[in-house]
Amino acid sequence: MTARKTARRKPAAVESETGRWDLCLYVAGQTPRSRTALANLKRICEVHLSPRYRIEVIDLLERPELSRSDQILAIPTLVRRLPRPMRKIIGDLSDTERVLIGLDLRSADRS
Amino acid sequence: MAKLRTRSKSTPAGISKCPTGIQGLDEITGGGLPRGRPTLVCGSAGCGKTLLAMEFLVRGATRFDEPGVFMFFEETESELAANVRSLGFELPELVRRKRIVLDHVRIERSEIEETGEYDLEGLFVRLEHAIDSIGAKRVVLDTLEALFAGLPSEAVLRAELRRLFHWLKEKGVTAVITAERGREHLTRHGLEEYVSDCVIVLDHRVHERLATRHLRVVKYRGGMHGTNEYPFLIGDDGISVLPITSLKNDHKASSERISSGIPRLDAMLGGKGYFRGSTILLSGPPGSGKTSLAAHFAQAATQRGERALYFAFEESPNQIERDMRSIDLQLAGPVKRGLIRFHPSRPTLYGLEMHLATMFREIKAYRPAVVVVDPITSLVVAGSTSEAQSMVTRLVDFLKTEQITTLFTSLVDDTRSLPQTEIVMSSLMDSWILLKDVESNGERNRVLHVLKSRGMFHSNQVREFLITDSGIDLVDTYLGPTGVLTGAARVAQESLERSNSLRIEQELARRQSALLRKRAAIEQKVAALRSEQESNEDEFRRFDARARDRVRALDVERTKMGQARHADALKGMHAASPSKNGKSR
Numbered sequence: 001m002t003a004r005k006t007a008r009r010k011p012a013a014v015e016s017e018t019g020r021w022d023l024c025l026y027v028a029g030q031t032p033r034s035r036t037a038l039a040n041l042k043r044i045c046e047v048h049l050s051p052r053y054r055i056e057v058i059d060l061l062e063r064p065e066l067s068r069s070d071q072i073l074a075i076p077t078l079v080r081r082l083p084r085p086m087r088k089i090i091g092d093l094s095d096t097e098r099v100l101i102g103l104d105l106r107s108a109d110r111s
Numbered sequence: 112m113a114k115l116r117t118r119s120k121s122t123p124a125g126i127s128k129c130p131t132g133i134q135g136l137d138e139i140t141g142g143g144l145p146r147g148r149p150t151l152v153c154g155s156a157g158c159g160k161t162l163l164a165m166e167f168l169v170r171g172a173t174r175f176d177e178p179g180v181f182m183f184f185e186e187t188e189s190e191l192a193a194n195v196r197s198l199g200f201e202l203p204e205l206v207r208r209k210r211i212v213l214d215h216v217r218i219e220r221s222e223i224e225e226t227g228e229y230d231l232e233g234l235f236v237r238l239e240h241a242i243d244s245i246g247a248k249r250v251v252l253d254t255l256e257a258l259f260a261g262l263p264s265e266a267v268l269r270a271e272l273r274r275l276f277h278w279l280k281e282k283g284v285t286a287v288i289t290a291e292r293g294r295e296h297l298t299r300h301g302l303e304e305y306v307s308d309c310v311i312v313l314d315h316r317v318h319e320r321l322a323t324r325h326l327r328v329v330k331y332r333g334g335m336h337g338t339n340e341y342p343f344l345i346g347d348d349g350i351s352v353l354p355i356t357s358l359k360n361d362h363k364a365s366s367e368r369i370s371s372g373i374p375r376l377d378a379m380l381g382g383k384g385y386f387r388g389s390t391i392l393l394s395g396p397p398g399s400g401k402t403s404l405a406a407h408f409a410q411a412a413t414q415r416g417e418r419a420l421y422f423a424f425e426e427s428p429n430q431i432e433r434d435m436r437s438i439d440l441q442l443a444g445p446v447k448r449g450l451i452r453f454h455p456s457r458p459t460l461y462g463l464e465m466h467l468a469t470m471f472r473e474i475k476a477y478r479p480a481v482v483v484v485d486p487i488t489s490l491v492v493a494g495s496t497s498e499a500q501s502m503v504t505r506l507v508d509f510l511k512t513e514q515i516t517t518l519f520t521s522l523v524d525d526t527r528s529l530p531q532t533e534i535v536m537s538s539l540m541d542s543w544i545l546l547k548d549v550e551s552n553g554e555r556n557r558v559l560h561v562l563k564s565r566g567m568f569h570s571n572q573v574r575e576f577l578i579t580d581s582g583i584d585l586v587d588t589y590l591g592p593t594g595v596l597t598g599a600a601r602v603a604q605e606s607l608e609r610s611n612s613l614r615i616e617q618e619l620a621r622r623q624s625a626l627l628r629k630r631a632a633i634e635q636k637v638a639a640l641r642s643e644q645e646s647n648e649d650e651f652r653r654f655d656a657r658a659r660d661r662v663r664a665l666d667v668e669r670t671k672m673g674q675a676r677h678a679d680a681l682k683g684m685h686a687a688s689p690s691k692n693g694k695s696r
Contacts, residue, residue, distance in 0.1 A: 028232040037227075060233060064240035067233050071217050074262065075232035088219075090262075091227030102224030 021045070021053035022082035026067075028060045028075045033092050037076040040093035048105055078102075126333045129177075129249070129285040132170025133163065135352030139328060139341060144309055149279050149286040151306040153298045154313030159324055159345055160289040161186070162198060163313065164251040166349045167287055169200045171249045172210035177285075179249035180241040182214045184257035191215075198349050212241045218261030225263040231271040235278060242284060250279065250286040256300050276305045297329065308332045313343075323462050323498060326352050342501060346468035362511040364388065364566075369415070369481075369516060372407030375585035376544075376559075379574065381567035385542055387480075388514040389565070390507050392487075392537055394521040395546030400557055400578055401520040402426070404546075405483045406435045406442065407583055408518050413450040417480035421453045422470060424489040428453035439581045452477055458489035463502050466490055471509060479515060487519040487536070500535050507539045541565045549575075549597050556597035559585075575601060 025041055027034035038057060045053045060067050060075070070079065074090035080103055089102035100106040128142035137143050144150045144167070154160050161183075168179035183191060191213065192202045205211040214237065242250065255272070262268055279286045288306060290298035292314070297303045303310055310330040316323055327340045343352040368383035377384040385391055391408075395401050409419040423431060431453070432442045445451040454473050456466070474482065484490075484506075491499040510517045519540070523533055537543050542564040549556050560573045575597045576585045589596040589604040596604050 026233065028236055033228060033230075040227075060236040064236045067237035067240065068214055072233040072237070073216065073218065073231055073258075074223075074229040074234075075236075076229060077233060078226075086222070087224070088222050089224045089226050091225050091229045094227035098224055098226040102226060 019052055020082055021049050021080070022056075023053060024056045024058060024070075024079045024081055026058050026060055026070070026072045026075065026077045026079070030059075034076050036094065037078070037092040040096070040099070041078060044093065044096060044099055048100065048103075080104075130170075130175060131167045132174050133166050133350050133352065135341070135343065136326070136350070139326075139352060140309075140331060144285055144287070145332070146285050147280065147283045148308040149276050149288055149306050150309040150311065151288050151290060151298070151303055152311045152313065153290040153292050153303070155292045155315060158292075158313040158315035159343070159350065160313060161191075161253050162195065162345055163311075163350055164253055164287045164289050165191075165195050165200065166198065168211060168249055168251050169195075169202075169205065170349075172205055177248035178210050178212075178245045179251065180212045180214065180238065180245075180247045180284075181251045181253065182216060182238060182241065183251075183253035184216045184218065184261075185254050186215075188213055188215050197347070198345070199347060200349075209245045212245055212247065214238075214241050216257075218257065220261050220263075223261070223263070229264075229267065231258075231268075231275070234271075235275070239282070242282065248284060250284045252286065252288045254289050254291065256290050256298065256302065259300050272302070273305050342463075342498065344465065344468035346465075346472055348472065351468060351471065362388070362508070363514075365514060370411045371404075372409075372411030373404070373576075373583050373585065375574075376404075379561055379570035379572065379585075380542070380564055381569055383567075385516060385564075386566060387516050388511055389516055389541035390510065390539065391516075391518045391542040391544065392521055392540040393518060393544050393546065394523050394533060394537075395559075396523060396548055399546035399548055400576065400583065401522070401546060402431065402485055403435070403438060403440075403578055403583055404544075405485050405518050405520055406431065406440050409451055409481060409483050410440055410442065410445065412479075412481040413445040413448075415480075417450070418477065419445075419451045419481045419483065420474060420477050420479035421451060421483045421485065422473075423453055423455045423485055424458050425486060426455075428455055437580065438578055438583065452479070463490060463498055467502050467506060470506065474510070474513065474515070482510060482515050482517040483520070484517065485520045486522045488522045491536070503536055503539060537563075542569075549595075551597065552600050554598045556601075558595065558597060 023041065023045070025034075025038060027037065038055075041055060045055065058066055058070075060072065066072070076090070076092060078089040078093060078099075080087040080089075087102055087104065089099060091098075093099050097106070127146040128140070128144065129146040130137050130143035131140075152160050152163055165181065168181055171177040171179050181191075186194070195202060202211065202213065206213055216234070216237075238250070241247065258268055258272075259265065276288075288302065290300070290302045292312070293299035293301070297310065297312060307330075309328070309332065312327045312329050314325050314327075316325065324343050324345070325340045326343045328338065341352050343350055365387040367387040368381075368385065369387050370377050370384040371380065393401050393404055405421075409421055412419040421428075421431075426434075428446075432446070435442050442451055446453065452473075454469075456469065458466070470484075487503065490502070507517070519536075521533060521536070543562040544559055545562050546557065546559045549558050556575055557578070558573050558575045560571070561569045563569075572588055573595045574585045574588060575595065576583055586601070587605075589601045589608075
């Protein structure tokens with residue numbers, strides 16, 4: 001049901017771009033929360049974006065300088081780099097509804 | 112963690128202090144902020160939180176070899192750099208030299224969607240990276256509370272802030288966290304709950320349309336600190352906090368004396384003038400000659416080759432120069448040679464704090480030996496009495512520490528009933544000279560007297576002084592039945608005394624000549640008597656000669672008569688042998 005609704009909205013957001021989704025998940029070390037976030041993200045992408053998505057996981061403990069350049073405060077943070085405009089979603093992504101709203105896959109007023 | 116351990120080992124027990132380098136603040140806090148601990152600085156918008164925090168960081172980086180991280184949540188980097196450039200801080204240069212890291216945390220609430228549990232580990236990583244990249248010892252978090260607006264979950268935020276403050280302590284950095292002033296709490300979001308070591312409150316009040324900033328150390332765990340509210344200034348070279356009563360009152364007192372510029376006034380001041388480094392208050396009504404006396408004082412300094420700084424709050428330098436030219440005080444020359452500097456400004460131009468800051472800066476830049484503030488009353492009315500008093504105290508403290516001799520002129524309506532501010536102010540002054548207008552016989556004259564002058568014998572005489580076309584002069588004192596005579600009365604008295612003395616002189620001369628005449632007469636008499644005596648003696652001598660002749664003649668006569676009468680009997684009667692001899696012959 002959710003898939004059909006997003007399918008109706010999705011083309012508008014994607015058509016202007018190449019149709020690819022570029023997502024970036026910022027974590028700080030392999031914590032249970034970051035593992036949960038990554039698992040949630042993969043699940044949502046499989047359901048709603050497959051196969052036109054790419055996920056990059058950035059561990060700030062390894063690349064701390066990115067916390068500044070990418071303006072990351074909260075962990076975990078999911079950044080939608082493509083399609084434009086950029087979106088930021090914080091939390092472990094367990095609230096699927098809010099993730100979809102955050103990713104512009106569903107309008108906020110429907111929730 | 113290793114860093115933390117070495118730090119705590121090297122510092123002694125109790126609280127080690129981290130000097131802020133902010134003028135006055137280190138005095139109040141007894142050396143600075145608690146080292147290795149967070150300090151909360153709160154205040155309403157525009158009261159100088161960011162500037163204080165930035166100065167703490169810049170001074171650390173430039174003076175104390177403690178690099179710092181400035182993490183800010185509201186302004187952009189260029190805005191921030193522009194704001195602090197007005198204080199003379201060149202942030203880009205400090206950033207380039209890796210003394211300071213500027214990190215702008217941008218939070219856009221509209222871009223953020225919360226989708227589950229999170230923490231602020233990103234902020235921690237970011238801060239730690241910034242600290243480690245330059246070995247920072249100081250950290251500023253400028254308006255951390257912006258996070259409350261930017262992040263959705265307050266509960267998470269509070270837990271994370273608690274963790275952050277704890278983490279900062281562990282990290283061993285001296286941190287300043289700024290926060291907005293709240294209505295019920297010190298800060299809008301109750302940050303003071305997390306920072307227990309040191310809390311400083313700033314505020315910005317408007318009194319009689321002039322704004323003054325204040326600073327108060329509300330809390331300083333384990334440390335002595337001044338608890339008063341202190342006014343502070345934001346000047347061109349940073350913040351300066353003004354302790355109301357200086358914590359130190361130990362400026363050295365010079366016994367060197369310097370001239371007031373008027374020799375006869377010096378004479379009244381124990382013969383030598385003011386003490387160097389002392390303060391002099393010159394009170395008087397309008398037109399009593401305050402500025403002229405002040406200008407004499409300044410000029411005397413230049414004649415010693417010293418520099419004089421003249422704060423003119425009422426007249427323009429040009430006008431003072433012109434007016435003083437009329438009494439033969441040439442100030443243009445010393446001004447050109449750089450020995451006198453005028454600093455004109457309008458008292459109402461800005462609040463006391465700015466005036467004081469400007470004066471401090473001018474004095475520090477010019478390094479004068481004497482300072483004239485003409486008139487201090489203009490400044491005093493620019494603030495409330497207590498503010499003015501604290502300002503004058505601070506100024507006097509500063510000047511005394513610098514061993515600068517300062518003359519304050521003060522405009523009063525009536526010297527018989529001095530205003531309270533004057534009394535209060537005078538207690539800070541070492542010498543107090545009162546100028547007065549004396550009205551009598553339909554004219555107005557100027558008099559002065561030395562009300563007090565600490566540490567020297569000074570004349571208690573009320574003196575009239577004249578402002579002549581060759582400068583100020585104190586004239587001789589004439590006392591009349593009603594006190595010191597001034598003006599025409601003095602002139603009348605002067606001429607009376609002059610005619611009196613003339614009369615006496617004439618009498619003296621007369622008597623002297625009479626005496627001479629008498630002596631001449633007596634001498635003549637003596638001469639006459641002497642000549643009479645001489646003629647008597649002559650007469651006697653003549654008589655004597657005649658008498659002898661007579662006796663001889665009688666003798667001869669008798670002998671002749673005897674011979675004629677054969678007076679042998681007589682001869683025998685007289686002497687046997689001669690007559691015998693005579694007979695034999």
